[in-house]
Amino acid sequence: MTLELKGVQARLQGAPVLHAVDLALQRGEVLALLGRNGAGKTTTLRTIMGLTDLSSGQVTLEGMSLGTLPTWQRARTGLYLVPEDGGVFQEMTVLENLRLSGRGQPEQVLGAFPELRPLWQRRAALLSGGERKILALARAALSGSRWLLIDEPSLGLAPAVLRRLGQAIREMRATCGILLVEQNLRFAQAVADRYVLMQRGATVDRGQIADLRQSPFFAQAMSFGSREGDPA
């Protein structure tokens, strides 16, 4: 039960952005994809979802190569991306957002995300940043997707909200494989099991999250642009 990237290369408007990305994600774990700005972390997520074309290499889901499958179909096979800017429809209410997540009755998420109950009819644009992230995760949970790709969820959140977010992600880990792009190292270390380091479009190192700082590539790969962040 693996989501795998092998030798993935990708270009954006002709310019090469990824040139050697290899990683494997298992169900039941949180894998942190780390690296500084511009290393290609977001592009990697977009490539998995089919938003950016592969120029070389493979993305395989449970043994099946995703090839040129369109984005909507990848979403329906259990891949779910929560983009950096939120992953919710701003013009719609919380209820409508949940209805749009594909399957299941919206009320089901209230068990794991009770804080959404009073916000049910509120337009997403009027939610706080933290509430929107929770809504995005609730949408992911409701969709029944087994593979979550989350892009910098901790961005702009207060410590208390971060704690809640981390808790929510850890809870979802039981049934999903989660690929977490982060620049907040404290948050990543608190939430993830393993890490993969990216530098200049390539994956350069991997290992258990506890061993992150011992990595010979750590200093280089994280040289500037990363945030220490508050304790999660």
Place this chain on the structure above:
Amino acid sequence: MIENVVLAGISLAAFYFVLSAGLSLVFGIMGVLNFASAGYFLLGLYASWYLLGHHSGFLLAAVGAGVLAGVVALIVEYVLLRPLYRNPGGQLLTTLGVMLILSEAVNWVFGPQIQQEPMRGILAATVPIGGLPFPVYRIVLIGSGLLIYGLLLILLRGTSLGLRVRAGVESQTLAELSGIRVMPLRSLVYALGGVLAGLAGALYGPFGGVYPGAGADTLLLTFIVVVIGGLGSVGGTLVASLVIGLAEALVGFYAPNLALTVNVLAMIVVLVLRPQGLLGQAPGRRDTHAA
């Protein structure tokens, strides 16, 4: 006296709404300014004129106009626009071409002269309002506008299809990430835009005249309404239609030559200062995605 002008303005607003709502939605979900809308308008105008001339009732003529325009729009989308899916610039250029072709085709078949629209029965009557005769037809216009607005509202807010359409309008990327197939929605919305433009054409005949240049003449007004209302927003189109309709009636009453000029100026000002219009989403912010 003033009641006549205001009512005239509201009836204009109703017409502008039907004319522009489709354009707004199409831009919302496809990111394309659908010049061809003026062509579908023209088709609807002539189709309804033809049907009325062959003893059809007004309702049937209008429906026929809408259906014809919708079918043509569907064909255009499938044959010409869909292959250019990744090329919005090409789509924009194509819609312009479709407008030119349809205008010229109508000119060819029917000639450039203004045709008489045969209005019969109650639709040709007037009622006294404010001491002056007010055309019943204008009241029909207002009713039609309200009806279509109501139907659109039910479709967009009351059905799951409408929900998916709104999702596609807000962000095609996010919709696809949610597992929604946006391509068929685009076709649907484009065809709907055609139907609405065709209906607008049928509505235009009795008060605007039936001639090939009608498409180009209304094109500018359509753009003004959708820009001010906000591309992608039906509610915005409604509000903007009222603003423009009333402005045109009022300004047109006191200074006929200025009406259009003032409206165009308003459009330019809005584009420069607040491109998203009244209720649209900020253009740069829509569908932003992470680096």
Place this chain on the structure above:
Amino acid sequence: MRRRGVLVPVLLLLSLLFVFWPWLGGSPYLVNLVTGGVIWGIFAVSYDLVLGWTGEISFGHALWFGVGIYGVALLVQGTHWDTMLALMVVALATIPLAFVVHLVSLRLRGAYFAMITFAVAEFAYLLVQNATSLTGGTNGLTGILLSPYLLSPNILYALPAALLVIVVLSLRAVSRRRAGRIVHAVRDNPTRAALFGHSEVLVKAITLSASSALAALAGGLYLAYQGMAFPDAMGSQTSFTVLLMVVIGGADSIWGPAVAGIGLYLLENSLTATTAHWSLWLGVVYVLVVRFLPLGLGGLHTRGLWPWRQRVAILQGGPAPAADQNKGGQA
């Protein structure tokens, strides 16, 4: 190098022929007809700078054509200057005016930019129609005192023809040099070009100003050609026509639009007597070209017309643009 050596004299010869053939014997009617075509050729080349060089679509290029027409007409009416002098003055004066207008318009991109160009051109058209005391309203301005040498059809032809040759050759030279490469880089990948210090807005504004000045030049020549100024010359139909010319000719080349401009003008003005539905067929050809020959007849390519990065382009990744820089539906 050997090829270059052969090419230059051939080019020179062809250019001379192009400019001076009326003296080799051509009926005044024919010369006059081709003159109109050449003027439209210049206008089309000016629009190529918009469509091909900046990659933006403008639906209001007739505005600058009109600036040339009415600018020269009013200037000559007021000062009785030599027509060619008035032409140069108006073209130069257009540059700062255009620069300001384009700077403001370039707050937008994509479909929004297209709309503001359309709106501004329509606004100017309405103004000209209504300012009857200044512009003669819908009747236009007649009886412009043109310089006497322009009464000769051959001279009236040779001047625009020479200008067209100079412009085409100059632009080809520029496009090969650094300036041209910067313009193309900004067009293809503005974010990347910005990393090298090239401001997208500035580069496009300059290019567009050059195109406006050239269009004004064409407009002034058109005034000399027609002998009168009228509002329809700066209406939306003119904007659409020149757009069709450039798309069919090929936005990616410079001589393509020039040839298309001349050719389509000649076809329209000699065929409408026989083919009543010229515009219809032109529209069909245009749509087919957009669909199957995105780079027009001047170049065959399988890719789209240009990389238009805007909100529905799912394939476009890359950094989201800074919010304030981007009021226009595209990056």
